[in-house]
Amino acid sequence: MKISFVKPGLPVTGVVVVTAIAGGKLSASAAMLDKIAGGAIRRAILGSNFKGNKGQTLNLLAPAGGRLDRVMLVGLGKVIDITDLEMQKLGGRIYAGTQQVKKGLVTIVLDAVTGAKMSASEMASEIAFGANLRSYRFDKYKTKLKPDNKPTIKTLSIACAGFINARKKYISLSKIADGVFFTRDLVSEPPNILYPDTLAKQAKTLEKLGLKVQVLGESQMKRLGMGALLGVGQGSVRESRLVVMEWNGGSKSKGKIAQPVAFVGKGVTFDTGGISIKPSAGMEDMKWDMGGSAVVIGLMKALAGRQAKVNAVGVVGLVENMPGGNAQRPGDVVTSMSGQTIEVLNTDAEGRLVLADALHYTNERFKPKFMVNLATLTGAIIVSLGSHHAGLFSNNDQLCEKLTRAGEDVEERLWRLPLSDAYDKMINSQIADMQNIGGRGAGSITAAQFLQRFVGKTPWAHLDIAGVTWSKSDQPTVPKGGTAFGVRLLDRLVANNYES
Numbered sequence: 036m037k038i039s040f041v042k043p044g045l046p047v048t049g050v051v052v053v054t055a056i057a058g059g060k061l062s063a064s065a066a067m068l069d070k071i072a073g074g075a076i077r078r079a080i081l082g083s084n085f086k087g088n089k090g091q092t093l094n095l096l097a098p099a100g101g102r103l104d105r106v107m108l109v110g111l112g113k114v115i116d117i118t119d120l121e122m123q124k125l126g127g128r129i130y131a132g133t134q135q136v137k138k139g140l141v142t143i144v145l146d147a148v149t150g151a152k153m154s155a156s157e158m159a160s161e162i163a164f165g166a167n168l169r170s171y172r173f174d175k176y177k178t179k180l181k182p183d184n185k186p187t188i189k190t191l192s193i194a195c196a197g198f199i200n201a202r203k204k205y206i207s208l209s210k211i212a213d214g215v216f217f218t219r220d221l222v223s224e225p226p227n228i229l230y231p232d233t234l235a236k237q238a239k240t241l242e243k244l245g246l247k248v249q250v251l252g253e254s255q256m257k258r259l260g261m262g263a264l265l266g267v268g269q270g271s272v273r274e275s276r277l278v279v280m281e282w283n284g285g286s287k288s289k290g291k292i293a294q295p296v297a298f299v300g301k302g303v304t305f306d307t308g309g310i311s312i313k314p315s316a317g318m319e320d321m322k323w324d325m326g327g328s329a330v331v332i333g334l335m336k337a338l339a340g341r342q343a344k345v346n347a348v349g350v351v352g353l354v355e356n357m358p359g360g361n362a363q364r365p366g367d368v369v370t371s372m373s374g375q376t377i378e379v380l381n382t383d384a385e386g387r388l389v390l391a392d393a394l395h396y397t398n399e400r401f402k403p404k405f406m407v408n409l410a411t412l413t414g415a416i417i418v419s420l421g422s423h424h425a426g427l428f429s430n431n432d433q434l435c436e437k438l439t440r441a442g443e444d445v446e447e448r449l450w451r452l453p454l455s456d457a458y459d460k461m462i463n464s465q466i467a468d469m470q471n472i473g474g475r476g477a478g479s480i481t482a483a484q485f486l487q488r489f490v491g492k493t494p495w496a497h498l499d500i501a502g503v504t505w506s507k508s509d510q511p512t513v514p515k516g517g518t519a520f521g522v523r524l525l526d527r528l529v530a531n532n533y534e535s
C-alpha cells in the first residue's frame with residue numbers, strides 16, 4: 036500500500052473518509068460532502084447510533100450527487116481525545132475497514148479540529164503511521180492466496196493543510212514501522228527456516244543501513260568461556276551464534292565513541308525444553324522464543340533508519356534448544372563467561388543461561404550506560420500479567436521510571452515486579468554457585484534474580500515479554516501474530532532520554 040499526502044480537498048472517486056467529533060458535529064469537509072449528497076450523511080447519523088465517539092464508524096455506500104463508491108464517517112471522540120496514539124489507532128481502524136475496497140483508492144480528508152492539541156498535519160502523519168502498522172501481513176508461504184483474501188487497497192491518500200510537513204513527519208515514523216515489520220517477520224518465520232545461523236544472517240543485512248554487525252561462532256564463544264550459552268545449544272545440530280550490532284549515531288568524546296546504551300535479547304530459535312522436554316500441545320509456539328532477539332534487531336533497524344542521535348549496541352544470543360545424544364542433562368554444571376558456575380536442574384530454563392553470557396559479555400566489552408534485556412523468559416509471567424503488560428525487573432528506579440513512561444507513551448505497558456535477597460537465595464545451589472530454577476512459586480522473579488547475578492553494578496532492566504510477543508487477536512495497530520512489542524517502547528525510551 037502506498038501512502039501519500041495531498042493538498043486539502045474532496046476526491047471525486049473511490050472511498051472517502053471524513054470525520055466528526057463527539058456529539059456528531061461534522062467536519063467542514065464532511066458537511067460539504069453532506070450537502071453534495073443532499074443531506075444523506077446527516078440522515079444516516081439520525082438513523083444510526085453514530086455519535087462521533089472514538090472508535091465509531093458509519094458507512095454510506097454509493098451516495099447520490101457524485102461518483103464516490105463509499106463515504107466512511109469516523110468519530111474522533113472528544114477534542115481532548117485527539118492524541119498521537121488515538122490517531123494511530125484511528126488509522127489502524129480505517130485501514131482494517133477499507134482494505135477490501137474494490138477500486139484501490141482511499142482518501143482521508145482531514146480538517147483542523149478547533150481546540151485540539153494537534154494540527155491536521157500532525158494528525159495526518161499519525162493516522163498514516165497507524166494504518167501502516169495495521170497493514171502488516173506475513174503471507175510469503177501462502178501459494179494460493181485468493182483475491183478475496185488479499186487487501187485490494189493500493190493507495191491511502193491523506194488530504195490536509197500542511198501536507199508537506201505531514202509527509203516529512205511520516206517518513207521518520209515509517210522507519211519505526213520498518214523496524215516493527217522486521218521484528219514481526221523474524222518472529223513469524225518457521226523454525227526450520229530461521230535458526231541461529233540464518234537469524235544472524237538477517238541481522239547482518241542491517242549493515243546496509245550503516246550498522247556495524249559482528250557474528251561470533253561457537254569456537255569464538257568457547258574461547259570467551261561462554262559455557263552457559265553453549266550448553267543450551269549443544270544438543271542441536273544447528274550451531275549457536277552471538278550477534279553484536281552497533282549504531283553510532285551519537286556523540287564522540289576525544290574521538291572516542293561515547294558510552295553507549297545497550298539492548299540484549301534472548302534468541303532461542305526453537306525451545307523444545309531440551310531433555311526436560313515440553314508437552315507437545317502448543318509446542319509450535321516456541322518458534323517465537325527468539326522474540327527478544329527479534330525486538331533488539333528491529334530496534335537497531337529503527338534507530339539506524341531514523342538516524343537516531345545515540346550510540347546503541349544490540350547483542351543477541353542465538354541457540355536452538357533440542358534434545359539429542361549430546362544434549363545438556365539435568366544435573367550438569369556449566370561455567371559461565373563471568374566465571375560463576377551453574378547447576379542446570381531443568382534444561383527448559385534455558386533463556387536465562389543464554390542471557391547470562393550475553394549480558395556479561397555486553398557489560399564487559401561496552402561498559403554501557405545501562406542494559407535492557409528482553410526475553411520470552413517464563414510462562415509464569417503470563418499467569419501474573421496475561422497479555423496487557425510485560426514484566427519489568429530492575430536494579431535501578433530511574434531506569435524503571437523512564438521505561439514505564441515510554442511504555443505508557445506508546446501503549447506497550449510494563450509492570451514492575453520485585454527483586455530481593457530473599458528471592459535471590461532461592462537459586463542458591465548445593466554444589467555450584469547457583470542453580471537455574473528456583474523452588475515452587477515466583478518463577479518470573481527467580482528467573483530475573485538469576486539474570487541480575489550477571490550484570491554487576493550496571494543499571495539494568497529485564498523485560499519478560501512472554502505474554503505480549505504473540506497476539507491471538509487483531510488490535511487497532513497490531514494485526515494478530517507477532518506484535519514486535521518492545522520496538523516502539525525502546526525507540527521511545529531512546530528518543531525521550533538519550534538523543535544528544
Ligand code: BES
Nearest residue numbers: 324381383384411412413414415472501
Ligand atoms: N520459553 C519458555 C517460556 C515461555 C513459555 C515463553 C510460554 C512463552 C510462552 C522458557 O524457556 C521456559 O520454558 N520457561 C520455563 C521455566 C521453568 C522450567 C522454570 C517455564 O516457564 O515453564
Ligand code: MN
Nearest residue numbers: 306383384385
Ligand atoms: Mn524453555
Ligand code: ZN
Nearest residue numbers: 303306324386
Ligand atoms: Zn525458552
